[in-house]
Amino acid sequence: MLSYQHLYHAGNLADVQKHALLCVMLDYMTRKEKPLTYIESHAGRGLYRLDAEESLRTGEAEKGIGALADAFPADHPYRHRLDEVRSQWGQTAYPGSPLLAALSLRDTDPLHLCELHPQEHRILTEVLSPWGAHIHKKDGFQMALALTPPTPRRGMLLIDPPYEVKSDYEVIPTHMANIARKWNVGVLALWYPLLASAAHIGMLAALSERFPDALRHEVRFPVAKAGHRMIGSGMFIVNAPYGTADEARRIDRIFHST
Template sequence: MLSYQHAFHAGNLADVHKHALLAWVLDYLTRKEKPLSYIETHAGRGLYRLSAPEALKTGEAAQGIARAEDWFAPDHPYRLRLEEARAMYGADCYPGSPLIAALGLREADRLHLAELHPGEHAGLRAALDGWDADIRREDGFDMALALTPPTPRRGLMLIDPPYEVKADYERVPKVMAQVARKWNVGVQMLWYPILSGRGHVPMVLALERAFPQGLRHEVGFPPAREGHRMIGSGMFVVNPPWGIEDETARLSARFAPAG
């Protein structure tokens, strides 16, 4: 299935969770002079307009980044990437993870992106026009296995499938284990939705068995609208960088309901 389009959900609270942690980890990794590789398996279109009909229809950005931006200090990597994207693309833009990565990487770093959906792939190419990026229209899991271990060997992989079908949940632990065997120094960051049906639980338990030193971080929030099944956001990190527990604790405090 190739029906998922993130434009309806860009800038929601799950994006805030995912992108804040991604920006923080990239900032941590780029403090060392050694170059790194960034690999993203399901990139989307990379740049979204919060004034677009899709975003206005769901109202998820209005309940997400519009309310949550002040959670982050002006020098937080996520806040910096938001400001940089707006300066380049306009005040109504929201950067997806490929653009957040591109803005945070350095000249010597390498950027590899996969997106199978034809429309999203075309949008991704347009958004990153002029950037030195390896952009592929192919299955992201296949790219992950083909590229690892990458050159440079230091680096980060973001895994963010659409979870349109149950097979996504079943495939993730297998692919992440294969990647780890080939690239034991790589940081793997998996995002997953927390839905009312809790379909993520077997996947996460499998990951915790495979990666007992991994970091699991989940936040909850109210449904964006009546009948919406997403009630939270999760991240599972293999080879979590030092200090990430402090960052996840800050995020947990921000997502905690008032009172």
């Protein structure tokens, strides 16, 4: 059984990059009246408490959203969602990507979420059930392949695995290629860690060969704790919506100003 729980890391610098890009992409996509499908392969629990013991133990949220929230203007989609969540659940609440998506989507937009960890799956179900989300307890890559092409065909897949299984770096390019073959119009967004060991390099080379026109955005930051391997965060986006590259440059300025 996989043991990763994002509560220790929620709201960290990697989340800020990933979630800011996600909110901007969904904001653009929902401006059109046409419905869309949102799929997430590794959803987590959807809602986190930054005053929880696990979060306070690492201090990553304080260095992440705690330091950077005010760098986003009040009308920014990410800031708007943060304010919504804090208004409903309190100032120490932080939304995971499933909740950010649910708040961004419309009633006509199906929401499919996958989570294998029993505790995370239970909490995810409790948090997202008011939005009528389809919550799956199965392998996220298998679910994504089975669901694509979805109805509506327009939409996005977020792939955000914990990379506990080392083979993920080897198999993800093939998974994404198989999904893209079935769903060539879908926005495929992959989050990945930048590692001191450079374990991500081969995966990115394979992805870039398969998707030469994809948007790749990376930010670097100090390790959260001595001995940690993650030195940054990346997003690899196939069929990136208009304006995503501009948002990536804005995020660069925010990270460089801290």
